Amino acid sequence: MDRPEALAFDMYGTLVDPIRIWQQLEIYLGDSALRAAEIWRAKQLEYTFRLTAMQHYEDFEWVTRRSLDYALASLGYDLADEQRRTLVGAYDDLEPFAGVHESLHQLRSKAPTMAVLSNGSPRMLQAVARSARLGDVFDILISVDEVRTYKPSPLVYQHAAHRLGRPIAEVRLISSNPFDVIGAAAAGMQVVWLDRSAGLFDPLGPRPDLMVTSLAELAERL
Numbered sequence: 482m483d484r485p486e487a488l489a490f491d492m493y494g495t496l497v498d499p500i501r502i503w504q505q506l507e508i509y510l511g512d513s514a515l516r517a518a519e520i521w522r523a524k525q526l527e528y529t530f531r532l533t534a535m536q537h538y539e540d541f542e543w544v545t546r547r548s549l550d551y552a553l554a555s556l557g558y559d560l561a562d563e564q565r566r567t568l569v570g571a572y573d574d575l576e577p578f579a580g581v582h583e584s585l586h587q588l589r590s591k592a593p594t595m596a597v598l599s600n601g602s603p604r605m606l607q608a609v610a611r612s613a614r615l616g617d618v619f620d621i622l623i624s625v626d627e628v629r630t631y632k633p634s635p636l637v638y639q640h641a642a643h644r645l646g647r648p649i650a651e652v653r654l655i656s657s658n659p660f661d662v663i664g665a666a667a668a669g670m671q672v673v674w675l676d677r678s679a680g681l682f683d684p685l686g687p688r689p690d691l692m693v694t695s696l697a698e699l700a701e702r703l
């Protein structure tokens with residue numbers, strides 16, 4: 482390869498943990514908190530896929546609020562608007578996974594360009610990057626909002642390459658979400674699967690050549 486690839490990191494599930502929000506849910510839901518967090522996340526992604534199939538766009542904050550409404554209703558809870566706002570607001574403070582800071586700084590010394598490429602709205606990405614103290618390692622935060630469609634539409638990955646000023650084959654997506662890895666690879670990006678799910682990958686697409694179980698391992702292997 483003539484020059485090192487630009488690295489584009491998925492945010493939710495890759496750098497910060499959307500399931501650990503169960504700790505905020507526990508205040509209102511007690512023992513149902515973890516189940517609610519899992520339903521919330523699964524519905525959130527389902528709504529992005531469905532909006533994309535419908536060729537309709539609502540931003541990720543809207544999607545996150547509606548999917549929380551579904552998760553609560555499915556478990557028989559009816560929280561006040563203020564409580565729902567507090568829970569959606571917790572998305573701005575999601576905790577980074579262990580070791581993320583150190584590994585991103587190591588990767589920073591090897592990669593010419595470091596980006597975030599995420600479904601999050603621009604406001605959400607700025608907020609979570611600031612609170613997780615990740616802002617300073619990235620050159621750019623790229624939101625799907627710029628093309629008003631969600632992953633894994635190829636438009637998202639093509640747009641990211643355009644924003645990074647690179648042919649798409651010179652950008653590498655790092656994501657823990659198999660649907661994101663498969664979508665980026667299908668669009669022509671290089672990919673890394675960050676396995677945070679004990680080896681469970683979607684058989685919808687080929688397993689990527691490069692799979693790691695931590696960003697520290699990625700920093701060693703790149």
Ligand code: 2OP
Nearest residue numbers: 491492493599600601
């Ligand atoms: C992200 O785009 C897929 O939610 C994940 O950050």
